[in-house]
Amino acid sequence: MSRSGTTGPRLVAIFLMGGALLNYPILFLFARPGELAGIPLLYAYVFAVWILLIGLMAAVIERPRG
């Protein structure tokens, strides 16, 4: 794990962002009727954030070294 020292802080930042986006009160903003491309708003939101988190983690981990 000889990656540069920025990986850890970036992952912590992803955790903090995920924790904020997937909880009250931001979650509450999307817990209302409505839909996005045929998917209920709340589900679309949660899965979008989920995908975003995974994508960010992958980007942080897999970015070329050096």
Add this chain to the structure above:
Amino acid sequence: MLQEWVIVAASFAYLGVLFAIAYYGDRRAAAGRSIIANPYIYALSLAVYCTTWTFYGSVGRAASSGVGFLPVYLGPTLMVPLWWYVMRKILRISKAYRITSIADFVASRYGKSQVLGGLVTVIAVLGVIPYISLQLKAISGSFTILRHYPEVVMPGKALAQPFLQDSALYIAMMLAAFTILFGTRHLDATERHEGLVAAIAFESVVKLLAFLVVGAFVTFGVYRGFGDVFRLAERTPDLRALLTVPSTSGSYVTWAFLTLLSMLSIMFLPRQFQITVVENVDEDHLGKAIWLFPLYLLLINVFVLPVAIGGLSLLAGAGVDADTFVLTLPIAQQKEALTLFAFIGGLSAGTGMVIVETIALSTMVCNDLVMPVLLRMKSLRLNAWPDVSGLLLSIRRLAIGAILLLGYAYFRIAGDAYALVAIGLISFAAVAQFAPAILGGIYWRGGTRSGAIAGLSAGFVVWGYTLLLPSFAKSGWLPSRFLTDGLFGLALLRPQELFGLTGMDEIPHSLFWSMLANIGLYVGVSVASRPGVAETSQAALFVDVFERTHAFDRSRFWRGSASVQDLLPLTGRFLGPERAREAFLAYARRRGCSSLDTLPADADLVHFAETQLAGAIGGASARVLVASVVQEEPVGIDEVMDILDEASQVRAYSRELEQKSRELETATAELRAANAQLQELDRMKDEFMSSVTHELRTPLTSIRAFSEILREDPRTNLADRARFLAIIVKETERLTRLINQLLDMAKIESGSAEWHTSELDVQEAIQDSVDATSQLFRDSGVELTVSLEAAPRVRADRDRLVQVIMNLLSNAVKFCPRGGRVEVRLAPAPDGVRVDVQDSGPGISPADHEIIFEKFRQVSDTLTGKPRGTGLGLPISRRIVEHFGGRLWVESEPGHGATFSFVLPLDAGARAAGESPAHAVARKGVGR
């Protein structure tokens, strides 16, 4: 029609494949060509998190609570990025000290305490065995449902089969055989089981594929895509509620608590610890797993809600349990192959969990419950046994059998009872109790054994009272008054509204109280109690694992005398004599000894032997055993503290040393730069000397030439004589001017020039300069315009300032063609006054803008190719202006004239006056 033999054959075929993979994995591992040594297998094996409780249960929970199934998977997604720090530390500690189970971890951290190891084991066993029962129940239930294909019949209605026809019994026996075969093949000092992990990774693939295929079938085969399913839910009043968070106040609290709970479970469930830590091949695999594992969780959840909605609208009327939709939907659609695949998926989810969980529990039961007791039984005379490794393996195998038997028994007893159905989260809440002791243990040196015991016990008791006992009451095994009236009829003691806390769901309620008690007592008792020697040293080793893995650090906490003759047989008794001998020989080679006899019997050897033993029987028992064969001198607590202090001091010193060496490097670099600069100056001085001599020789040559003409040819006519004499006088003047300027320059540069600073009006200085040079302008036919704005007075040397302005003016005249124009302007600048001298001459190319300020570097006249002037005027002017804290520069484009400008700051005089004398002395000193 699915024949029963088809189902049985398919199940056996699947288990057969599992055996084959595990066998192949073990073979490859033995040959040194591991198939699991890559991050993808590691990430897949982590998915043992998804059991039948996910495979069947997610749909069930989605059918009842909508979004409520998600936090269990969002929690791990949020937790894994923190693994970069937390799990890496746990991994490093576990590898350094051969830790093989979560109980071993806690016991080792708190001074290798057998009590703690036992306590953690008891909690894990009580919390997790019902979870194993749940898997058996799910597998058995799915088998029963499948047997009635193409009818949809609930297992509850098919009712309990006679004992010997119960598929769950055979499945439990198969799993026991598999686990014993691949989990206890031999005693491995690292407790790693490569074949088994390969099989688990395969199971993860199967269950994911099965769920995706069923989900895709329901979503795209039964309905026309996600939009169609969700429109159906939107139209049906009963289903609409699933699409949003219930509007009750507690639902967000539940959401947050479930997220937190699953964040802890993903680390501290025994099976997760086994896979993540014990079976880990390479610390680097953690990186990829950090994003691959959440991706797996995402994929296995994509179709949960569509399947739930589909099941509810198609099957709910028929009294079908939502937990079986994954299986019953394909049955209802008459899809034989799909049904069978779904069943295999469920089977893989269940077996994977049971296998890993059983291994993890059996290691704990053997090392932290049974062995400590056996070692204490003096009548057993375990010390005299030549080889205990066989006994150890037998205990493990018995433990595996017993755990599965208990799991099966509980399933038979509990059946459809609430206590079993709800065990998933209850189990999570039990293992969450390990969190304070472990997380506190790796980051806080102050956590003590008493604190950990108090916290764990309290958390466990509160968990039992607020979750486990109520689940018994709901199953009818305890009077329901216990729930409604509380213990002893005390309303305050109602287990699910403890101390009157209402409005919380049972899991958040229990998690809150148990964590409050757990963390509160852990911290409180830790700070109140004095840790012992072993605890203090272990705490330091765990908390500072990244700094303290050096053998020197580890062995300093031990003092005494030991001998290879004692330690080798002891290790051999537990690892097998051959393997122990090999391990000792390898160790001797590492330390540069040729044979065991020359091996120094020091603290490091004792530590090595103890670590080897710890891998086999756990840290706590290993400590007891080693202590029984070596003579130990007690190390006092003060001494341990001293060692710790000393170690931190040494680290501080080494940091200081590094700092110093960095400073030294900087100083060296500065010196080198200074040296280079000196050499450059030296070179410049030589250049300067040669230009000076050159400049001096030119007028001298001309003076001498004309003087000789005059001397040698007396017949020269008067007019010529006058002309030659005029040239001689002019050249002499030039020589004088040159020498004066040289002296001036030298004075300014050495700092010995005299400055008569006073407050003055720049306007006046300019006017004087203009008056003095007016004749020059008239002679050259150049027009001079002067525009002077009112400007503040500045402090400067008047004569010097006039010198600068005159120099600029005479330069301007020199380069202006006849009929050209020169303009002098004075204006206030933001921080002082600004003077511009603009001419309409040929201009200066940008490349020469700086060169003209260098000594003797005048730019050749574009017209005549000859230099005009001495080449010192501008350098002197610039130095004078800089002396007053201002700056002098030129702006010009070839063909458009040039503007020389300088700015004098308002406080210039103050600076110059204050600085001047001291500075001059300093420079003189350097010069000598």
